[in-house]
Amino acid sequence: MRADTTGRGRLALALALAATLLVTGFAPAAGSSSGGPSSAGSSPDGAPGRPAHPPRPVAAYDFEHPVPGDRARERDRGRSGTTIELVNGGARSRVTDDERPGRVLRTRQISPATASSDDWKAGVYGPQRVPTLRAFNGARQTTVMGWFRMSGDNNPAPNSNTPDPDDRYQAIGLAGILSGTSQGHDVRALLELITVEGEMKVVALGRRLDGGSSQTFAADADWRRILPPDTWVSLAATFDFDTGTMALYRDGRALPGRHIVAGDPWEVAGPPEPDAASPTDPRGIKIGGSYPQNTQEGNPCDCRMDDLMFFDRALTPAEIMSQYRRTRG
Numbered sequence: 084m085r086a087d088t089t090g091r092g093r094l095a096l097a098l099a100l101a102a103t104l105l106v107t108g109f110a111p112a113a114g115s116s117s118g119g120p121s122s123a124g125s126s127p128d129g130a131p132g133r134p135a136h137p138p139r140p141v142a143a144y145d146f147e148h149p150v151p152g153d154r155a156r157e158r159d160r161g162r163s164g165t166t167i168e169l170v171n172g173g174a175r176s177r178v179t180d181d182e183r184p185g186r187v188l189r190t191r192q193i194s195p196a197t198a199s200s201d202d203w204k205a206g207v208y209g210p211q212r213v214p215t216l217r218a219f220n221g222a223r224q225t226t227v228m229g230w231f232r233m234s235g236d237n238n239p240a241p242n243s244n245t246p247d248p249d250d251r252y253q254a255i256g257l258a259g260i261l262s263g264t265s266q267g268h269d270v271r272a273l274l275e276l277i278t279v280e281g282e283m284k285v286v287a288l289g290r291r292l293d294g295g296s297s298q299t300f301a302a303d304a305d306w307r308r309i310l311p312p313d314t315w316v317s318l319a320a321t322f323d324f325d326t327g328t329m330a331l332y333r334d335g336r337a338l339p340g341r342h343i344v345a346g347d348p349w350e351v352a353g354p355p356e357p358d359a360a361s362p363t364d365p366r367g368i369k370i371g372g373s374y375p376q377n378t379q380e381g382n383p384c385d386c387r388m389d390d391l392m393f394f395d396r397a398l399t400p401a402e403i404m405s406q407y408r409r410t411r412g
Contacts, residue, residue, distance in 0.1 A: 144390075168205065184412050191371075200379060220361075231388055255386075260367075274319075285302045287330070298344050
C-alpha cells in the first residue's frame with residue numbers, strides 16, 4: 084500500500100509540473116544564468132551537445148498577462164520579474180490577430196507631423212538602472228528574439244522631430260536592451276532596421292561597453308523580403324561580446340549577412356579575457372521605438388509584436404529553431 088501511495092504521489096507531481104509548463108509557456112532554465120553558455124547535456128534522443136531542456140529567458144512577454152488591475156502594464160513571463168509599460172496605447176495596444184493566438188502588442192506612430200510624446204510603444208526605463216535586469220550586467224552573451232508583423236506602408240515612419248514633411252526616420256525599432264548609461268535610445272543589444280550604406284537593412288546592433296562604439300550585423304537580403312507587409316515573421320539576434328560577433332535568424336534559420344563596422348569597435352582584442360558587457364545593470368528595455376520613459380519619440384515601428392524574449396546567453400541554432408517552433412502558434 085505504501086508503494087502504491089508513493090507511485091500515485093510521483094504521478095501527481097509529474098502531472099502538476101507538466102501543467103505548469105503548459106500554463107507558463109516557458110521551460111525551466113538550463114545551466115547557468117550568469118551570462119555564459121549553459122552546460123550542454125544530451126537530448127532525450129541522445130543527440131550530443133543539445134541542452135536537456137530549452138533555456139528560460141531572463142524576460143519574456145506574450146501580452147496575455149497584464150498586471151492585475153492595470154492593463155497598461157505587462158507581467159514578465161521570464162525569470163526576472165521585469166514588468167513593462169504599454170506606453171501611451173495602454174490596454175488599447177493589446178489587440179487580437181487572426182494569425183496569432185490570444186492578444187498581441189500593437190505599436191505605431193500617432194503624430195507624424197509634430198514633435199510629441201504619444202507614439203504607442205512599450206518598455207521600461209530606470210534612470211538609476213533596472214535591477215531586475217541584472218542578468219545582463221557583465222553578460223558575455225545575449226539573445227533577443229520575437230515575432231513581428233510590419234503593418235502597411237508606413238515604415239519607416241515620418242520623422243516627427245524635423246520640420247521637413249518628406250523626412251523619414253533612418254531606422255525602425257523592434258526590441259532591445261538598453262545600455263547601462265542609456266538616455267532611452269542607446270542599447271546593449273537590439274533587433275531593428277537601420278539604414279546601412281544608404282539602404283534599409285534588418286540588423287542586430289550591439290554595444291559591449293557603456294558609452295562605447297556599437298557594431299552592426301546586417302542581413303544581406305532586402306528588408307521587405309525578410310519582413311513582408313502584414314506577414315508574421317520570427318526574428319532572433321545573438322550577441323557574443325567575447326568573440327565580437329553577432330548573428331541573425333528568420334523563422335529559425337540563420338540569415339546570411341555581414342558585420343558592418345571595420346576594426347575592433349567592441350574593444351575585445353587583447354587581455355583581459357574573457358570579454359563581457361559593462362558591469363552595469365541596463366537602464367531598461369525598449370520595444371517598438373526609443374525612449375520608453377516617454378520623453379520624446381524615435382524610430383517608431385508600425386507593427387504588431389508577440390512572444391518577445393530576452394536571454395543572457397547566445398542561443399544555439401538548434402535552440403533558436405526550437406523556440407521558433409514552440410512559439411509559432
